[in-house]
Amino acid sequence: MIYSMxxxxxxxxxxxxKDTLIEIGVQCVxxxxxxxxxxxxxxxxxxxxxxxxxxxxxxxxFGAVNSMAKIIGExxxxxxxxxxxxxxxxxxxxxxxxxxxxxxxxxxxLGFLRLKVSEAIEKIKDLLTLxxxx
Amino acid sequence: xxxxxxxxxxxxxxIVYYGPGRGGKTTNLEYIFKKFQDRIKTxxxxxxxxxxxxxxFDFLPLGLGQIKGYNIxxxxxxxxxxxxxxxxxxxxxxxxxxxxxxxDSLVERKQQNIESLSNLRENLASYKKDISEIPLVLxxxxxxxxxxDIPLLPVSVLQEDLNSKLNAQAFEASAVEGKNVTxxxxxxxxxTVASLERELK
Numbered sequence: 001m002i003y004s005m006x007x008x009x010x011x012x013x014x015x016x017x018k019d020t021l022i023e024i025g026v027q028c029v030x031x032x033x034x035x036x037x038x039x040x041x042x043x044x045x046x047x048x049x050x051x052x053x054x055x056x057x058x059x060x061x062f063g064a065v066n067s068m069a070k071i072i073g074e075x076x077x078x079x080x081x082x083x084x085x086x087x088x089x090x091x092x093x094x095x096x097x098x099x100x101x102x103x104x105x106x107x108x109x110l111g112f113l114r115l116k117v118s119e120a121i122e123k124i125k126d127l128l129t130l131x132x133x134x
Numbered sequence: 135x136x137x138x139x140x141x142x143x144x145x146x147x148x149i150v151y152y153g154p155g156r157g158g159k160t161t162n163l164e165y166i167f168k169k170f171q172d173r174i175k176t177x178x179x180x181x182x183x184x185x186x187x188x189x190x191f192d193f194l195p196l197g198l199g200q201i202k203g204y205n206i207x208x209x210x211x212x213x214x215x216x217x218x219x220x221x222x223x224x225x226x227x228x229x230x231x232x233x234x235x236x237x238d239s240l241v242e243r244k245q246q247n248i249e250s251l252s253n254l255r256e257n258l259a260s261y262k263k264d265i266s267e268i269p270l271v272l273x274x275x276x277x278x279x280x281x282x283d284i285p286l287l288p289v290s291v292l293q294e295d296l297n298s299k300l301n302a303q304a305f306e307a308s309a310v311e312g313k314n315v316t317x318x319x320x321x322x323x324x325x326t327v328a329s330l331e332r333e334l335k
Binding site for chain 2: 001002003004005007033034035036039067
């Protein structure tokens, strides 16, 4: 299977992620698919993360957590969060096939981030629907 | 599930090395990592058990350069070969575009090879994929052990056991020495990219 996204849709998604997440202090945000491909990635200047490895691990991690959910009788865990001393990582599912990863420091509160992630996902969904249906 | 980023003119392709435990899948990737270090900007990711066996997967991103104006990014993965890790094996197969089946040439591994191939067939079926329709290359690994008088399965037996119906291209290889490791990788990349091109037309 193969799918593609054009300049207009990708620009739209980047704008949403920039305005809602990078703007509030998120260091790095990636939209990936469940195969580990990177659809969009944005970093705030100085932080150069190895995003290809991160995407592969995040997709695997999310898949593993979903399998655990099924074992305990849950359909899925739609939200996943790992807390570090200085930097934390938050995952949120977008439709069935995509995952939004946000890497953020102590200057951003988890509650505010979750609010902004929800806002971003609603906007991204419209763009993804448009893109995947054309 | 390959992804084409029309903005960056980039294609991301997922290739998975599959096969029985201790067959040499990780060694294939380690050799590629050493040989193509100039094209690989990052470290190889490995998730291992304490006993140095693959627990989840190995991952190696490889830049292939440009084909028809598009940057091709190959994502190489291995699966854990041990039977008990089927759940994670299945996860790694999600969205696979091309497969290398690394068979172990040791005589005593005959049955494990057959079982692993059958397991691959089943796991692909769970994603509604047919093994005969996905780009596939077979690699008969550890052929170098013949010079140490270690009994190996003849290639004709491996072909009969694993490839009689698939008719995939097969390479005799030694992942430890690097023999036919690059050739195996080149062939699966060629087949996978050609398959994606056909799908796009």
